[in-house]
Amino acid sequence: MTPTPIAVGLIFGGASGEHAVSIRSAATVAAAMRDAENASSYALHCFYIDPEGRWWGAELADAVLRQGSPARLEQLPQPLPPPGFRGLPAGALEIDVWLPVLHGPNGEDGTIQGLFTLMQVPYVGSGVLGSAVGMDKQAMKAAFAAAGLPQVPYACVSASAAAQNDDPLLDQLESQLGYPCFVKPANLGSSVGISKATDRASLQAGLKLAAALDPRLVVEQGVTARELECAVRGGGHQPLQASVLGEICFEADWYDYETKYSEGKSHTVIPALVPEAVAERCRGMAIEACEAVGAMGLSRVDFFFCEASGELWLNEINTLPGFTSQSMYPMLWAATGVALPTLVRELIEGAREWHLQVSSGGPST
CATH class of the missing domain: 3.40.50.20 (Rossmann fold)
Known part of the structure; x- marks a missing residue:
């Protein structure tokens, strides 16, 4: 049959x-x-x-x-x-x-994952905790810091504080981070609502923009660095696996929404042309990042790499990465030897196996 x-x-x-x-x-x-x-x-x-x-x-x-x-x-x-x-x-x-x-x-923030969990039906990707922590940049950075993972200097700001445009707040950010710096809503992705500040006026404008989109903000010190990405799959009953590295290359001032999703504005290099020791550090750190926030199933972990000093900083984790024609996650796995149809099938089967394990009394997250 x-x-x-x-x-x-x-x-x-x-x-x-x-x-x-x-x-x-x-x-x-x-x-x-x-x-x-x-x-x-x-x-x-x-x-x-x-x-x-x-x-x-x-x-x-x-x-x-x-x-x-x-x-x-x-x-x-x-x-x-x-x-x-x-x-x-x-x-x-x-x-x-x-x-x-x-x-x-x-x-991507744990809301729909909570619904599926209540329904007791398997679903692909991180659970409620991993999704929520991975989505909120303030919580994510706190988890990375607790795990001892290197990050660029940053400050957490509330939208209410940002809306007041108080000189003490601006003085603090300028003293702590300097210029350039980047203002980000804590709970948006795809570079939505992110702005680069190069002086007090653009910092005020960036805070106002981000505060209109999210009650929680993050301001990060700008660094001169290459942008590397690593795809991760597995977790739960399966060991976490990291892909080859990719690099995002672009001629724009920074990797904003238009650059990210417009044809010809950026290109990827896979595998990234970095020393193998750097690639190994990235892959290990990508798995540590997933463990720090409780992510499983699929994630893409992004890094900043300063070639001059050799410094490597963890930028962020994305627990439901894009699958567009320009998205790194499927391309990284294809370069690692896992074709897209196989990748999707393995993600589905991994979710079903994990659900069976949990429903039969095994470990859960």
């Missing part, structure tokens, strides 16, 4: 500033799921979360994937339900394993 295909729920979109990036990532993952290598084993069911947080079933989800852009108002059934999660759409209760491809708040 032919075994019944495993029902995989691909969930994407989300009430996040990274909504459009999520659609692009989901299209890549859906293609990998429909590859001949996976099509006989898995039945793919797509679900879409619109920018207001409403959940929709396969008809709208498939349409959004085909058009490659967020749902238009005329595509949504009228009258619209209130914003936010109001229940699962048709077919969601039949899903055997969830595959979230959501970036940013309301998808």
Whole structure:
């Protein structure tokens, strides 16, 4: 008898500033799921979360994937339900394993992971703790510091303090970090809301911008360094594995949203042209970073490397990295010898095995 295909729920979109990036990532993952290598084993069911947080079933989800852009108002059934999660759409209760491809708040921060945990259904990626700590840059940096991992100097700022634009706060940041420095919302990714400050006026503007997006901010000292990235998979019942390194190269002043997602604005070098000793340090530190925040399944860990001094700093971890055509995570694993269809399948099977282990009384996170 032919075994019944495993029902995989691909969930994407989300009430996040990274909504459009999520659609692009989901299209890549859906293609990998429909590859001949996976099509006989898995039945793919797509679900879409619109920018207001409403959940929709396969008809709208498939349409959004085909058009490659967020749902238009005329595509949504009228009258619209209130914003936010109001229940699962048709077919969601039949899903055997969830595959979230959501970036940013309301998808990468432990919220949807909590829902799936309550449902007692396996899902790909980190659990509630790892997702939440990995998402919030203040919490993430505290976890890295507790683990003794090297980071560039930084300061944590609240949006209420930033909104006041008090001279003592600006004096403190200038004294502690100097210029240039980078102002970041603590809970956004894809460089959304990040700005470079080169003087007091641009620091004030950066704080105002970030404070409008997040109640928690991080300000980091700017360094002259190369940007290296490492992909990690496994965790839980599996050992964590680190990929070859990649380097992001760009001619812009810094790696902002436009540079990151515009064709021709940046390029990657895989494997990164660094001494093997540096590559080994990065791979080891990437695994330590995952352990520090409790991440599992898949993560991308980013570094700053100062070639002149040999210093290596941990920048951040991304517990639901992008899967677009320009995303490093799948490219790093491809260069390590793991093709995209295989990578997606192994992520799904790892999630199912971990769920079985936990439900049978094994270790949990």
